[in-house]
Amino acid sequence: MSPSPGKPVLQKARPATPEPPAASTPAARPRRARGGRADSVAWMYVATFVLGIALWWIVAEVTDNALAPKPPDVVIALGDGLREGWLIDHTIASLGRVAAGFVLGVLLAIPAGFLMGWYRVARGMLEPWVQFFRTVPPLALIPLVIVFLGIGESAKVFVIFLAAFLSCVIATFQGVRNVDLTYINAARVLGAKDGTIFARVVIPASTPYIFVGMRVALGSSWATLVAAELLAAPTGLGRMMQSAQQFLQTDRIVVGVVMIGTLGFAMDRLLLIVERRLTSWQEVR
Structure with a gap:
């Protein structure tokens, strides 16, 4: 039987979606991302420093100049x-x-x-x-x-x-x-x-x-x-x-x-x- 045009259609309420745990909320994820980026940048600083010293040493050896x-x-x-x-x-x-x-x-x-x-x-x-x-x-x-x-x-x-x-x-x-x-x-x-x-x-x-x-x-x-x-x-x-x-x-x-x-x-x-x-x-x- 179709509902009357003047009456609203009643729908069964959907179950509420559970809230995500605090550790996985969007506010927490960027913090971990920022910390991870900072750690990776620090490692890149160290790596590029070591690489620069190594290149300098190699060039000085290849140049074979006392000065x-x-x-x-x-x-x-x-x-x-x-x-x-x-x-x-x-x-x-x-x-x-x-x-x-x-x-x-x-x-x-x-x-x-x-x-x-x-x-x-x-x-x-x-x-x-x-x-x-x-x-x-x-x-x-x-x-x-x-x-x-x-x-x-x-x-x-x-x-x-x-x-x-x-x-x-x-x-x-x-x-x-x-x-x-x-x-x-x-x-x-x-x-x-x-x-x-x-x-x-x-x-x-x-x-x-x-x-x-x-x-x-x-x-x-x-x-x-x-x-x-x-x-x-x-x-x-x-x-x-x-x-x-x-x-x-x-x-x-x-x-x-x-x-x-x-x-x-x-x-x-x-x-x-x-x-x-x-x-x-x-x-x-």
Whole structure:
């Protein structure tokens, strides 16, 4: 017998689907996946490091040049530098210069980038100068730096500061420019003023770009270190490498390269840790 058109059709209730156990929920699976990816990346770091050392050793052996340093020679020079203390002195001097130039550059680049991205007048006044000096290598500015600042510590820090500032200000400016207008318009519809929009929308949305700029600025700071220490530096890794070049001490040159690369890598990892904590809301692959 067919049901009446005016009455709803009653259906037998289906049994409820049991909830999956907590260990297999989607929230738990990504954590295990992230942990597995981190472990695999760590193993890849170790593997590529060992492979690089092996290739270096093979090339040094095949070259058959007495000046080509081999890994054992560099390890011996590194041990001598740590035991005698000269490597520690050079490292501390260079680390202080890089840290001072990098911090000053970032502290000035972030507000300058915000101004360029938020105000058209500031963009018109600052962007031409930023783009102009970005194309000039810091090494070319050393004679002018000597004329205006002399050969003291301020001149060395300024060269590093300039490299860090020019790298970070562009990333900050681009971060402000790339903020989705939908967020800004939605905040205005809800009654937010410009100050609130800037603090609650623009700054959080620009934070990932700022950290990218900071990482690039850190690399530029270390890359400019050797050029900065051309300014009659008494100590520093760049100065050590220049002196070693004059006396054909190639093992010490490699020690300087290893120290710069290691310190730069460690500082970059610290920036990544801070970035992950401050941008935990961001979805990443």
